[in-house]
Amino acid sequence: MVRPMSARLAQAVRPRRLPQSTLRVRQQQRFASSTPSTEEMQKKAQDAFASVQKGLGQAFQAGKKLLGPVGERVGNLMGAYREPVLYNLAVFREVLKQVYVAERLQPPPLSAFASVYATLWSRARNLQYWRELVRSGDLTKVGIYALEAYGIFKVGEIIGRRSLVGYNIQ
Numbered sequence: 001m002v003r004p005m006s007a008r009l010a011q012a013v014r015p016r017r018l019p020q021s022t023l024r025v026r027q028q029q030r031f032a033s034s035t036p037s038t039e040e041m042q043k044k045a046q047d048a049f050a051s052v053q054k055g056l057g058q059a060f061q062a063g064k065k066l067l068g069p070v071g072e073r074v075g076n077l078m079g080a081y082r083e084p085v086l087y088n089l090a091v092f093r094e095v096l097k098q099v100y101v102a103e104r105l106q107p108p109p110l111s112a113f114a115s116v117y118a119t120l121w122s123r124a125r126n127l128q129y130w131r132e133l134v135r136s137g138d139l140t141k142v143g144i145y146a147l148e149a150y151g152i153f154k155v156g157e158i159i160g161r162r163s164l165v166g167y168n169i170q
Contacts, residue, residue, distance in 0.1 A: 048094075052087065052090045052091060052094065053087075055090050055093075059086065059089075059090065
């Protein structure tokens with residue numbers, strides 16, 4: 001019998017008891033930090049589970065509103081699998097949020113885009129820059145980079161059209 005994901009997750013999160021000798025060694029190694037109690041950890045886990053359930057209900061209502069009758073039919077076809085699937089998606093979303101924060105991922109500010117394009121535009125208009133490229137031999141590198149960018153653009157067009165040449169009009 002396969003246990004539902006929530007039971008497996010609860011078992012994975014449940015604190016395990018360590019032998020007393022190991023516990024003493026760990027306590028001796030800790031210096032200026034405090035150890036959270038089991039009750040605090042369980043409270044945090046329950047709060048997290050409650051927030052996931054709340055988000056799950058909101059996501060289901062939003063999906064129902066967005067997809068209308070089609071979404072409700074799909075939800076009914078999923079039957080008993082609907083709740084575990086939505087729960088797993090909500091947990092996945094929360095894990096991604098934690099990774100996003102922990103890795104300090106963020107899109108670059110608009111000022112970065114503006115400065116890059118300003119630099120490119122000023123170089124493209126500067127005749128001295130082009131003379132220096134020709135003199136140093138870096139013009140071939142710039143040409144190859146431009147050709148790569150053009151090729152990537154054309155591949156994207158082909159994928160978007162779903163045809164190698166022209167559009168399928170049929």
